Amino acid sequence: MTKEETLARFLVETQERSYRLAYGTLHNREDALDAVQTAVCRALERQDGLRDIGAVKTWFARILMNVCHDTLRQRGRVVPFPEEEPGREDPEPRDDSLARRVDALPAEVGTVIRLRFYEELTLREIGEVTGQNINTVKSRLYAGLKKLRIAMEGAEL
Numbered sequence: 001m002t003k004e005e006t007l008a009r010f011l012v013e014t015q016e017r018s019y020r021l022a023y024g025t026l027h028n029r030e031d032a033l034d035a036v037q038t039a040v041c042r043a044l045e046r047q048d049g050l051r052d053i054g055a056v057k058t059w060f061a062r063i064l065m066n067v068c069h070d071t072l073r074q075r076g077r078v079v080p081f082p083e084e085e086p087g088r089e090d091p092e093p094r095d096d097s098l099a100r101r102v103d104a105l106p107a108e109v110g111t112v113i114r115l116r117f118y119e120e121l122t123l124r125e126i127g128e129v130t131g132q133n134i135n136t137v138k139s140r141l142y143a144g145l146k147k148l149r150i151a152m153e154g155a156e157l
Helices: 003-013 015-026 029-045 053-075 098-104 107-118 123-130 134-156
Strands: none
Touching: 003 015, 003 029, 003 053, 015 029, 015 053, 015 107, 029 053, 053 107, 053 123, 098 107, 098 134, 107 123, 107 134, 123 134
16 A cells, blocks of 8 residues: 555544544634644645654644644634533533543643543654654643542542
8 A cells, every 4th residue: 555545544543533633722623623624635735744644643643733723823812611502513522521631731741641542642642743752741641530530539529
């Protein structure tokens, strides 16, 4: 199978995961769909830059996260949590759950949590995607997990 065919297959097979990652960052259905579409276009345009096809997962996740961060910068502000009920295609239930608590974390911490547990990336892969060294990734992961644990314990009282 050629590199182009492998990339095309990956993009098709992971479209739902890509949407969940974008939605988790942007909290807006249309923006998430636009981000995934833009990231797919960029990936196809820049596929010659992918030297190791085995790294396609982290390579594409970095492209998608860059597009999401561009979208957030264009907004110029943090978007508050929407009060409306999510559509059928939205990735997570929006009750007083763990997902809402992850959303409440600082952006850089929430991104690490999402990449680790929603996308199942290794700490090294998260570092590649975010451009951070592994110690920063670990620090943010453990700080986020501690905040989540405290928040969840407080909810059970």
